Amino acid sequence: MTRTRRSLALTGAGLLLLGVAACGDTRSEGDAGGGGGGQTNAEGEFSVDTSACPEEATTELADGEPIRVGSSQPLSGPLAVPGAANVAGITAYFEKVNAEGGIDGHQLELVARDDAFDAARAVTNAQAFIGPEEVFGTLAQVGTPQINATIPIYAGACVPQLWAITTSPGFQDPEENPWVVNGIPPAPVEIQAIVDYIAEQVPGGSVTQILGTEALAEDFNAAMPGLAEEAGLTMQPPQTIPGGATNFDAQISAAVAGQPDAIVLAALPNFAPGFLTGLARAGYEGLVVLNSSANAAQQWISPSDPAGEGAVAPLFRKDPTDPRWDDDPAMQEYLADMEAAGQGELAPLGNALDGYGWGELMVQNLRDAAEMEGGLTRANLMNAAWNTDMERPLMLNPQATTSGPDDPFIAESGEIAAYSAETKGWETAMEWDYSGESGQIVGQG
Known part of the structure; x- marks a missing residue:
C-alpha cells in the first residue's frame, strides 16, 4: 500500500x-x-x-x-x-x-x-x-x-x-x-507501532521483553532493540520463558524488578493469560503490551479479567467479539x-x-x-x-x-488498542500506518 x-x-x-x-x-x-x-x-x-x-x-x-x-x-x-x-x-x-x-x-x-x-x-x-x-x-x-x-x-x-x-x-x-x-x-512493522506508542506515552522510557522460545520471539528480539533505540527508548535485558513451561512467574518477577516503563510479551497468544495475571499479582503499574497474535480479546484476554484492563496490542483487523463492530x-x-x-x-x-x-x-x-x-x-x-x-x-x-518488490506488504496499518474489561473489547489508543515505509522498517530491524 x-x-x-x-x-x-x-x-x-x-x-x-x-x-x-x-x-x-x-x-x-x-x-x-x-x-x-x-x-x-x-x-x-x-x-x-x-x-x-x-x-x-x-x-x-x-x-x-x-x-x-x-x-x-x-x-x-x-x-x-x-x-x-x-x-x-x-x-x-x-x-x-x-x-x-x-x-x-x-x-x-x-x-x-x-x-x-x-x-x-x-x-x-x-x-x-x-x-x-x-x-x-x-x-x-x-x-x-x-x-x-x-x-x-x-x-x-x-x-x-x-x-x-x-x-x-x-x-x-x-x-x-x-x-x-x-x-x-512482519515483526519489525508491528514493533515499530509498539515502540512509537511506548515512546509517545513515556518518552525516553525503558522496556523489557518477555520472550517465548519460538520463532515469533526470535523475530521480535531481532528487531526490538534497534527500533527502540531509534525511538529513544532503553532496552532492559529480556526474560525468556523456558521451553515447555506453563508457569513463568519467575520471569515476570525478574522483569518487574527492573522497574521498566513497559513490558512486552513476545510469545504465542496462549501465554497471554498467564502474562496478564502474573503482572497483576506482581503489582506492575507500567504499560502492558501484547503482540498481535493476542488480537482476539475474548479468546486470549477476557479469561484473565480484570488483569487485562488497559493492556494494549497492535491490531490490523477487526475483532469478531469487539462490541465496536456489532x-x-x-x-x-x-x-x-x-x-x-x-x-x-x-x-x-x-x-x-x-x-x-x-x-x-x-x-x-x-x-x-x-x-x-x-x-x-x-x-x-x-x-x-x-x-x-x-x-x-x-x-x-x-x-x-501489493505491487511486487515495490510494495510486497499486504498489511501495513492498524491501531494500538487498549483492552476494556468492562466491554470485553478494545478502545483505540493510537493509529499507525507505515504504508510505503515498511521496507525501510524491515531493513532497519
Whole structure:
C-alpha cells in the first residue's frame, strides 16, 4: 500500500478434511526446477519467472475442474484451537463462493492437513500437496520454521504458497522467494507501532521483553532493540520463558524488578493469560503490551479479567467479539456466512475471522488470475497475489494492495488498542500506518 505515515494518539466448498498421512510425490520435489525471481513490466506489474517450472504451472485449469487448495495447519499441538478456527473460516468463505457458482465455473475444494505446528510434518504435508493431492495452490501456512522448510518444495513445483502467517521479515521479497507471500505485518512493522506508542506515552522510557522460545520471539528480539533505540527508548535485558513451561512467574518477577516503563510479551497468544495475571499479582503499574497474535480479546484476554484492563496490542483487523463492530455490515456478513457453513461456534475466535480473510484474499487472486492472459494457471495465481488490489472490509484499513518488490506488504496499518474489561473489547489508543515505509522498517530491524 502507498499512503503517508501517521501516528495519532487518541484519548480514552467442497470441503475435504484429511488427517496426517505420509504420501509420495508425483511432481517436482523442490530440489530442482522452480521459478527464481521475476520481472516488473512498464506498468509496474510483477510476474514470476516460470522458465524452470514444470509445464503444468502454466497450463490453464480445465473447464469445470475443481480448484484444490491445500492448507497445512496446526490442528493438534499448542495451536490446535487457532488452527481449527483458521480452517473453519476458510471453509465458510469457500462454501459461500461455491454457492454463488465458484470461480469462473470452478468449485473450490479445501484440503486441510494437520502439521501440529511442526516443521517436519509440514514438509510431509507439502510433499502430499504437490504430489497425489495435486493442489492448485496452498493457503495460510502457519509458522516461520514450517514456511522455511516448505518453501523449496512449493517453489520447486511452482505451487503458490499464499498468505503465509509469519512474523519473519524474510518472506517479503518476490525476487528472492517469488512463490510465497506473507499475509500479516512482519515483526519489525508491528514493533515499530509498539515502540512509537511506548515512546509517545513515556518518552525516553525503558522496556523489557518477555520472550517465548519460538520463532515469533526470535523475530521480535531481532528487531526490538534497534527500533527502540531509534525511538529513544532503553532496552532492559529480556526474560525468556523456558521451553515447555506453563508457569513463568519467575520471569515476570525478574522483569518487574527492573522497574521498566513497559513490558512486552513476545510469545504465542496462549501465554497471554498467564502474562496478564502474573503482572497483576506482581503489582506492575507500567504499560502492558501484547503482540498481535493476542488480537482476539475474548479468546486470549477476557479469561484473565480484570488483569487485562488497559493492556494494549497492535491490531490490523477487526475483532469478531469487539462490541465496536456489532452493527458493522461486514462483520454481520461474516457471522452469517460462518453460521451458514455450520461453523458458527468458532465464529467468535479471531483466527476464524483470519481464515475467512485468507479465503477472501485467495478468491480475489483466483478471479484476477482467470482474467489474465493464459487464464487460470498457477503462475497467474501467484502473479495476481503479487499485484493484489482489493477492499477488505474486515480489516481496520480496508484498502489492500501489493505491487511486487515495490510494495510486497499486504498489511501495513492498524491501531494500538487498549483492552476494556468492562466491554470485553478494545478502545483505540493510537493509529499507525507505515504504508510505503515498511521496507525501510524491515531493513532497519
